[in-house]
Amino acid sequence: MTTALMAPPLGPLLDDIVRSHTPQRESGSVPATIPHLAAVPFNRFGIAVATTSGELFSSGDAHVPFSIQSISKVFTLAMALRGDGPGTLWSRVLREPSGTSFNSLVQLEVEHGIPRNPFINAGALVVTDHLMNETPDAATRLLRFLTEEAGSAGPFIDEDAAASELSSSSRNLALAHFLKDFGNLARPAESVVENYVRQCSIMMTCVELAKAGLFLARDGQGTHGPVVSRSEAKRIGSIMLTCGMYDAAGEFAYRVGLPGKSGVGGGILVIVPGECAICVWSPRLDAKGNSLAGTAALADLSDRTGWSVF
């Protein structure tokens, strides 16, 4: 529930957030196994807010493209739900918090191949497989969707980065073969992982991501009509709140109080239902894999605007 506070105007507030939270020294970590993510200067920090009334605010490195990584899972889920006429997706993946680290095989084994939710890697592979059933090149379809919603030709798949990530995707290949073993993957494990990695390698800016995510703050309404139904939009929000920040979902709900989805590229997409979509980016991560400066900035922003669903 949003409580209107006497917040300062949003433009100056974002500038202030940028001043306060842009990293001054190297702290946190970068994914050692993904060279192109590790190479980004530590002091990058950008933020953008797209409101349901059509305004756009941004500050800092809000126009620098970065790798969206797991933020893609929100959009893939939306597209899979849109095309899920027969409603079979939810028999293949649950909607519960995982309670363990985001790529654990343990839970998958205990629960016989049904991933806990669509935002852990195993669940995202199932969603990708589901979407590929309809559109084999799911990554390109996702790119087209993001381009349209962002109203920008900017987003692109960094194919070199994707190829590089694919060559170190042993964990995801293990997950995919494991899902296959449980009968919860229709397509070949290798091609699902390849498509998934290409989705993660989409490059976008904070401004583009905030605009692309706006349909979730607008009851499912995208730029060119409904993306998902009002009730599906609310439900995606509930999954973001309970499962969107890896093993720190509870902590993020506690500190920020808004549905969010992070990626190891350092981005976080946050929804203020009825109000706006927010994207923040700073590349260095905390121990749970979420942007260090980004999380702090969002907590600060939530405190100063009163934005919170609670």
Next chain:
Amino acid sequence: MTTALMAPPLGPLLDDIVRSHTPQRESGSVPATIPHLAAVPFNRFGIAVATTSGELFSSGDAHVPFSIQSISKVFTLAMALRGDGPGTLWSRVLREPSGTSFNSLVQLEVEHGIPRNPFINAGALVVTDHLMNETPDAATRLLRFLTEEAGSAGPFIDEDAAASELSSSSRNLALAHFLKDFGNLARPAESVVENYVRQCSIMMTCVELAKAGLFLARDGQGTHGPVVSRSEAKRIGSIMLTCGMYDAAGEFAYRVGLPGKSGVGGGILVIVPGECAICVWSPRLDAKGNSLAGTAALADLSDRTGWSVF
């Protein structure tokens, strides 16, 4: 985010909810190990709504006392936080969803005696131990608080039921000794469990519980002043949303979209931030331990009123 719909007036709506959801036949289960809970007629169903504007609506068996069981955890947490001057409680218990059943020892062992959140049994035992530090008879203190907030002399500890439950509390005793072994329990295991069981054995009606929980919808403001700060109230809400429904928190957030806490006595307390507190009760439970008719009624109510934080 609450979206105002053209909802029917609340009184007739609750009557309709009672007509639709009162169980017509015996389905679901009751806790076999707790005789006094198993004895309640299956067709009991009550609902009450206390609004922040001071109105009270109720229907069905809203004036029949039932065993609040784990709903007590919300109030014990609030009282422990109120008295937690040095702020040490959060070093003894986390705020993350558990991802496993509510009384699992596995997670406790893997995480070296720090429970995942205050609403699984292990976490509630730590909160009770914390509160007993300040007030040895924590259960009686809890009762006094509930009595005051409910504005009713109705609430009481069913000491016979408590004694009976205590005699079959092996699991909770195992948890308490395990916490002790990890150095995360100050008082004797037996006395913490006894106090905890007495808290769970408090008898209240839907009307009383809705009124007692209202401070959480009112930014922490109780009948006689602040119970917790505004920010603590919001945070308790976030823990309810992510951890309040045992292993069905994600599903409840998806279907109902509101912070809630259930008990094996068949009650569920739900908060609509800024609007109202709702209590529903029906004794028979689904496979996850949440009231079957109660959960369905809340999903229906959420759909028909538009109440949802998303």
Next chain:
Amino acid sequence: MTTALMAPPLGPLLDDIVRSHTPQRESGSVPATIPHLAAVPFNRFGIAVATTSGELFSSGDAHVPFSIQSISKVFTLAMALRGDGPGTLWSRVLREPSGTSFNSLVQLEVEHGIPRNPFINAGALVVTDHLMNETPDAATRLLRFLTEEAGSAGPFIDEDAAASELSSSSRNLALAHFLKDFGNLARPAESVVENYVRQCSIMMTCVELAKAGLFLARDGQGTHGPVVSRSEAKRIGSIMLTCGMYDAAGEFAYRVGLPGKSGVGGGILVIVPGECAICVWSPRLDAKGNSLAGTAALADLSDRTGWSVF
């Protein structure tokens, strides 16, 4: 410790074992996912004993080739140890019982990619990878070794069966990619699994397997000289006793009291140190994956001969 009993002569005793233990009706199960194993008639039963004094006894279907499956792991381990000059194998795999089912990924995750022992699938993949370092076509090398020790041109790789098994090797591929992710696999996951599956698809008879395993009863001495050192032979025996029967190693040690290794093809190889090697075969399996009639026959044989290491 072998206690010499007044046992009947071995030839008639084996005939009697065949009479008592040949299955009269279909009980137990066959691996549903491996068509060629499921097709073997249920009433097959063979037994062979090769003694250190050079005698050979056999009865029943002792000359019918069957798929040796996991029994191959004993021989691959011996060959990997023989070639392990630098002694690095034991830094890549432990020697402890697994305590969980034979293809569990859970333990592998908890122990960071170091399999518990060489006889669970994960461990066997590491041993195969280790051996491939020296001899890329490890399966063919294994076949040559078995042919020499068996003194028979009989053993062969059933390449059709191997191809069929490979097409349903999702679990093993998951394990291999998982090991790769932990840095405990040098070669490509796909080629290690392929080689492993071909080892498992070697076809041999009870007589051939008993002769091939005899070096383990003879302090490591094979037909043409030492296969492994005396101390390595004893140590392979200890691993067979503690880890050779999937999750029933303790039960087998309790009932039979001898080092053994079973395969899902229904074979079991057993060593009586200083005395003989025994191979028994009957295709239908108990709930733990060990030959039902084979295990019963070995318990009977152990009782009647006094053969036991205890």
Next chain:
Amino acid sequence: MTTALMAPPLGPLLDDIVRSHTPQRESGSVPATIPHLAAVPFNRFGIAVATTSGELFSSGDAHVPFSIQSISKVFTLAMALRGDGPGTLWSRVLREPSGTSFNSLVQLEVEHGIPRNPFINAGALVVTDHLMNETPDAATRLLRFLTEEAGSAGPFIDEDAAASELSSSSRNLALAHFLKDFGNLARPAESVVENYVRQCSIMMTCVELAKAGLFLARDGQGTHGPVVSRSEAKRIGSIMLTCGMYDAAGEFAYRVGLPGKSGVGGGILVIVPGECAICVWSPRLDAKGNSLAGTAALADLSDRTGWSVF
């Protein structure tokens, strides 16, 4: 299988073992939570061998009493089996290696309250409960048995030590209440733990323990007649080999090749079937909880005598 080597006479050999293995400096650890075990000088080392032919050899601190701790589990199991006319013990506890550390609650939860084997703490509590059914004061009965077999009035229960251990028995109390919750404990959790701790607090010397364990090397024959049947004696040996050394059973079988049982007091009892019982003692432990010098000495002794079941 014992292979007779040209071993030096046993007396001088034990003296040499004492010279080689008596710790010269403080390494390894002692149980921090058990004060009386932590207080023993680090350079204590004793060894004794009692042969089936009636001879006795010893060297070093072989006449110094120490706390037998978990070695008691071997004897309690023997007594429980002797009195287990209806044969119900094996429905309450399995005989499989645990694959996890000796006091894990995880496995107990996964396997619904049936401990993996009688030598992990949970299993020993069940065995004690079983024995108490017949003889409520199981610890005193155990003491009497040990006194008779050792042919010495030396063994005694260190009641002060027992009281001290009992006051820090949270983990064992957790296990006992957990077993109770699963219906696998007949007597009150507290009294089973108390009795168990008193068994562990029995003080004996290496010489006394070697003599008391001799019945296991003699097909079950004790000083005054059969303790257990020949087949039970062999089976206890198999459980010692597969489960006797906590999570290092595989490693011990690999290095020493004999059934053994260790205790955190630093003692290890080893059986050479048909030949002798060996007891070694040195108080400091390795990371798995087994005597550091004791394990090394047994490996050395096994190498030099050829004693091994493999």
